[in-house]
Amino acid sequence: MKLKSSTILAFLPQQQNDELILNQALFFKQALGMRIFVLNILNVLSILPSKFRLKKVQKIKQSALLELTAFVKNTTQKEIPKDLILRIKFGKTVPTLINESRKGGYEFIIVDKGKRNLRGALTKNQVNKIVNRSYCPVLLLTREFQKYEINKIVIPVDIAQKTKKRLLWATLFAKKFNAKIQIVSALSANIDEKRSLAFSNAEKIKNMLNKRGVDCEVKIIKTQNRPAYKVVLEYIEKEKPGLVIIRSHQESVLERAHLGKFVSEIVRACNAPIFTVGYSKKSIPTDFEEG
Numbered sequence: 001m002k003l004k005s006s007t008i009l010a011f012l013p014q015q016q017n018d019e020l021i022l023n024q025a026l027f028f029k030q031a032l033g034m035r036i037f038v039l040n041i042l043n044v045l046s047i048l049p050s051k052f053r054l055k056k057v058q059k060i061k062q063s064a065l066l067e068l069t070a071f072v073k074n075t076t077q078k079e080i081p082k083d084l085i086l087r088i089k090f091g092k093t094v095p096t097l098i099n100e101s102r103k104g105g106y107e108f109i110i111v112d113k114g115k116r117n118l119r120g121a122l123t124k125n126q127v128n129k130i131v132n133r134s135y136c137p138v139l140l141l142t143r144e145f146q147k148y149e150i151n152k153i154v155i156p157v158d159i160a161q162k163t164k165k166r167l168l169w170a171t172l173f174a175k176k177f178n179a180k181i182q183i184v185s186a187l188s189a190n191i192d193e194k195r196s197l198a199f200s201n202a203e204k205i206k207n208m209l210n211k212r213g214v215d216c217e218v219k220i221i222k223t224q225n226r227p228a229y230k231v232v233l234e235y236i237e238k239e240k241p242g243l244v245i246i247r248s249h250q251e252s253v254l255e256r257a258h259l260g261k262f263v264s265e266i267v268r269a270c271n272a273p274i275f276t277v278g279y280s281k282k283s284i285p286t287d288f289e290e291g
Contacts, residue, residue, distance in 0.1 A: 006032065006033070006035065007034060007035045007037065007105060007106050008035070008036045008107060008108060008109070009036075009037045009039055009100055010036055010037065010038050010109070011040075011041065011093075011097060011109065011110065011111050011112070012025075012038055012040060012112070013041070013093075013112075013121075013122075018143065020143045020146060021112045023075065023148075024141050024145070024146075026084075027148050028110070028139065029083075029084075031150075031176055032176055034083075034107065035083040035085070037104075038084065038086050039087045039089060039100070040068055040087070040089070041088075041089050041091060041092075041096050042060065042064055042090050043090070043091065043092060061088045061090070065086060069086055072084070072086065094126050097111070097130055097134070098129075098130065098135070101138075102135040106136050107137070108136050108138060108139050108275070109137075109139070110138075110139045110141060111127065111130055111138055111139070112140075112141055112142070112143075113127045113141070113267070127268075128267070131248050131276045132278070135278075137169065137275060137276060137277045138248075139273060140267060140273065140275075140276065141273050142271050144271040145271050145273060149177075150177040151177065151242060152179055152180055152181075152182065152239065152240075152241040153174060153177075153179050153242065153244070154181075154182050154236055154241040154244045154245075155170055155181060155183050155184065155246070156236075156246055156266060157183055157198070157205065166245055166247050167208055167209065170209065170214070171209065173243060173245070174209070174215070175213070177242070177243075180215045181215065182218075182219055183202045183216065183217070184219045184220075184221065184232055184235055184236075185199070185202045185218075185219075186220075186221050186223050186229075186232055187199075187220050187221065187222055187223065188225075188228065198220055202218040206218050219235070227265075228262055230265075232262075233265070233266060236266075237271075240272070242272065243272065243273050243274075243275060244266070244273065244274045244275065245277065246263060246274060247276075247277055248276040248277060263276075
């Protein structure tokens with residue numbers, strides 16, 4: 001498995017620079033062998049005349065960059081390497097990140113979806129918008145998760161969703177981390193699980209991953225008249241995987257209006273890192289090839 005051209009964008013709000021999120025982002029960077037851009041987005045409003053505003057903005061940007069540089073150095077306890085690039089941008093958070101996902105050439109972007117009571121934290125609505133509208137995958141991290149290893153990956157499966165892009169990323173992560181994959185599907189019908197469409201589809205995914213050399217197993221969970229997302233979340237909490245990979249929506253651009261209940265609830269409540277794969281062609285790893 002090779003990934004020849006690879007860059008990550010990690011968004012760290014200036015108001016809540018947190019070494020836990022930075023260390024997790026650097027863990028993924030190191031394990032995947034990628035460059036990483038660490039980004040702060042500043043929303044600066046000014047009523048000064050334009051000739052004074054430019055100087056003020058430049059001063060603010062320079063100050064923010066110095067603060068970010070000091071934070072990264074203090075967290076890593078070493079000089080910043082060439083493959084870790086610091087950036088400051090001005091604008092509104094969600095539109096700026098979506099624009100970066102469209103034109104930045106990143107394999108994926110990293111966002112802290114952490115506790116909502118922290119100053120500068122993203123709201124549930126902002127997180128959903130970023131996941132739904134991003135032109136590349138989004139990796140969501142939380143402060144509650146501090147494991148720096150991935151030996152198990154859970155893939156929740158909705159039988160209505162296509163799987164190609166998710167499988168490419170699952171293969172990449174599984175081989176990079178030498179991890180086992182668990183394909184999890186919720187079954188509401190009161191039938192033998194091996195006769196269900198959920199089991200049939202999960203087995204197809206398992207066989208495709210096995211052919212790629214990935215260790216994989218299928219887990220079908222009876223919902224017992226409960227919402228599918230609840231039983232899947234309970235399973236994730238019990239298994240404590242290092243990563244969850246989920247398809248955010250269908251291939252059709254018409255599906256961009258909102259995330260479904262199943263995805264949005266897992267994104268909201270899951271404490272493990274969640275890698276969301278969207279509709280865009282950029283959701284396929286760059287220069288992905290077997291090797």
